[in-house]
Amino acid sequence: MNASFAMLTSSPEVLQSTRGGARVSAIGARAFLLEALGEFDLASQRRIWALSRAVEAWDDISEIVPGMTNLLVIFKEIPEDPEPPVTRILEAWDGARSIDLNGKTIEIEVCYGGEHATDLPALCDRSGLSDREVIRIHHEATYRVFALGSAPGFGYLHGLDPRIYMPRKTVPSINMARGCVTIGGMQTGVAVLTGPNGWNSIGFAELRMFDPSSATPAIMAPGDTVRFVPVRVEL
C-alpha cells in the first residue's frame, strides 16, 4: 500500500484520494472517477489516453469512459473494499506516460453562416471580430478529438483559438439540427442529434458522425485530428 501518498479528505465517509496530481472519487460503489488536477491541455489528455489504455486491459473492468482530462472507470462487480481499486487506478496514473494516439485525420466540409449559424452574430459581438474573421479563425485551426461523449459519436474537439471562445448558452436552443458546427466554451464540435443544445452554432456540416449499424459506429475516436473545410460561406 502506498497509503503515505494518499490523502483522505476531511469527511471520512467520502471516498476520495488525491496524489500525484490526480484525484479519485466514487460514483456509487463500482464506478471511480480519476481527474487530472493540472491544466486542461493536450499534455494532460495524452496522459489520460495512456491511462485509458492501461486500465482498459484489466480483466475486472466493465467499461471506461475517458472525459476531458479525466477517466471514469466502471468495474464489473462491486469491489469487496473500494481502497485497493482506487490505489490501483492512482498507481496506473503514476505509471501513465504521455502517449500520442495515432489517430486518423478527418476533414469535415462546412457551410459557414446561413440559416444554421444562429449564434454567429452573438459570437461576433462578444469577440469584437467580424463574421469572416470568426469563420477564418475557426477553419484555420487544427483540432484533436479529446474524448467522445454526451451524444452518440459526439467528439469534444480541443484546439479552439481563444479569440473565439464562447460560453455555453444559459438558455439552450430548443431544437438545434444535427450537423450544426458549434462552439461550447473552449471547445468545438458537430451536433450529432437534433434537439436541445446549449452550444453556439456558426455553421453546418452534412457528414454523419454516427451510424449505429456500423461495426465502428462513431466516425471520430480520441486522438483523431479534425479539420474543418469551408465549402460555402453564407453571410
Added chain:
Amino acid sequence: MSQVDFTDPATIAELMAALEAAGVDGLQLERPDQGLRIILARGRPAVIRRPEGLAVAGASRTTVKAPIAGVFLTHDPSRPTTLHRSDDVEQGDIIGFLRIGPILVPLTAPASARIMRRVAEHGAIVGFGDPLFEIELQS
C-alpha cells in the same frame, strides 16, 4: 440417509438429469412401499412408471392433490389479497399455493366446485400427491 420420495417430480427430474449426464439409459429402484423405473429414450420423452395421479373419490367428489412437494400455503404471504375466502370456487380460481424456495405454484380449482374439506394446514410441508382439498364438483 433420509428417505427419498420417488413420487416427487423434482426428485424424478433430478434423477433423469443425472442419468442423462452419466450416459445411462435407465434405472429401476425398488423399495417395500414404492418403486420407480425410468427408461431414457434419447431424443424422445422419457418413459416413467409411477404411482397413480389424481384420484377420484366419488362421482362428483374429487381430491385436489399436490402436483409437487412443497410448503402448502392458503395464500401468497407476500400478496395477502390472494387469499380465497369463499368455499365456492370457479374453474381456475386460485385456492392455495405450494412454495418451493422463492417459487410459488398456484393451485387452481379444476372446475366449478365447493370446497368440502381443507386437508392441509397453511405452512404444512406436503409431498407429491398428498391430498390438499376435497371438493365437490358443481354440475
Added chain:
Amino acid sequence: MIEIIETGPFNTVQDLGRPGYRKIGVTASGAMDPFGLKIGNVLVGNAPGAAAIEVQTFPFRLRFTGPVVFTVTGADCGAKLDEHPLLPWCTHAADAGQALELGRPRTGARAYLCFAGGLDVEPVMGSRSTSLRGAFGGNGGRFLTATDRLALCAETSGHRPRAGISVVDPAFALADHLPTSDDGSLIIRALPAGEHDLFGNDAERFWTQIWQISSKSDRTGYRLSGEPVKPTTPVEMRSHGVVPGVIQVPPSGEPIVQMSDANTAGGYPKIAGVIDADLWRLGQARIGSRVRFVRATHREALDVEKAMTLFLDDVRVTCGMVTRALNTMA
C-alpha cells in the same frame, strides 16, 4: 407474434441495455427496473437479459397471434387476459387471439411483459434496448404505437416454459435488506460523491430533507423538487463520464438523478451516487412520490447486491427445477 392494440407514449422494448459504448457517447439504456425484468425472464425460461416490453404509460393492450407463455412483473397493473384477472409475477399461457390488458398501476410505475423466447427485434450494438434519444434499437428506435407487431425468438431454455409458476414478491423476500420509512417516503441508499463536501452545510440538508420526484422526470433522469442545495462556492467541472444513479446538482440547486437513459457525460457537481441495488426501486417510483436519501456504506452496497444476486440465482435454479418436474409429470 404479438400486436399492440392500445398504448400510451414512451412504452419501449428494453433488455439490460448496451453498456460498453459510453466512451463513444452511447447511453446504455435498458430496463428502469432491471430486477423485475430479470425475474420475469427467468420465470418464462429466458436468459435474464431477454428483451421485454417496458410499460410506463397506461392503459396498454396487446393481442397474441399465437400461443405464448408470458408473465407480467414490476408494477402491479391488474393485468387481465380476455377480462380474466391474472396473478402478477406468474407465468400464464395465452392462446392465439387472446388480449392482454394492463391498467393503471396499483403499486410501482413500470410493468415488464416478458414472453417465452423474448422479443425478436434486431440487436443494435449488442442490445435490443430502445435508445429513444439515438433513435435506434428496439422497435426501430421509437416507442410502441398501436398496430405495431413484434416477433418472438424461438424458446431456447432447456425446458418447455410453463404456465402457473409464480414467485414471492422480491420486496417481501428481500425485506431484511430493504429500508422502510414511517412516513411513506421511499428510502434510497446512496454513497457521497466527489463534490459532496463542497456543499458545506447544504450537504447535510440533502440527506435529511424529503425530495419530491418532479413531473419533469423520465427514463433519462429524475428531477427532484425541494429546498435547493448549493455548493459554498461555484464549482467549475470538466466534462466527465457518468453512470445511472449519479445525483448531480445543477445551478438551480434541485438535484437530478440520472436513470437508465443517463447522459454519458456530465459536468454538474455530484453530491452522491445511488447504490446499484436501489436503482430498480427508484425505477419503480412514480412522479410526485417522495424520496429521502440515506447515506450508505460501501459494505452495505455490496451486501445488498449479494443478497439480490443470491435471490435471483435461487429463483432461476428453483424455477428450472420446478418447471422440469411439473413438465415431467404433466
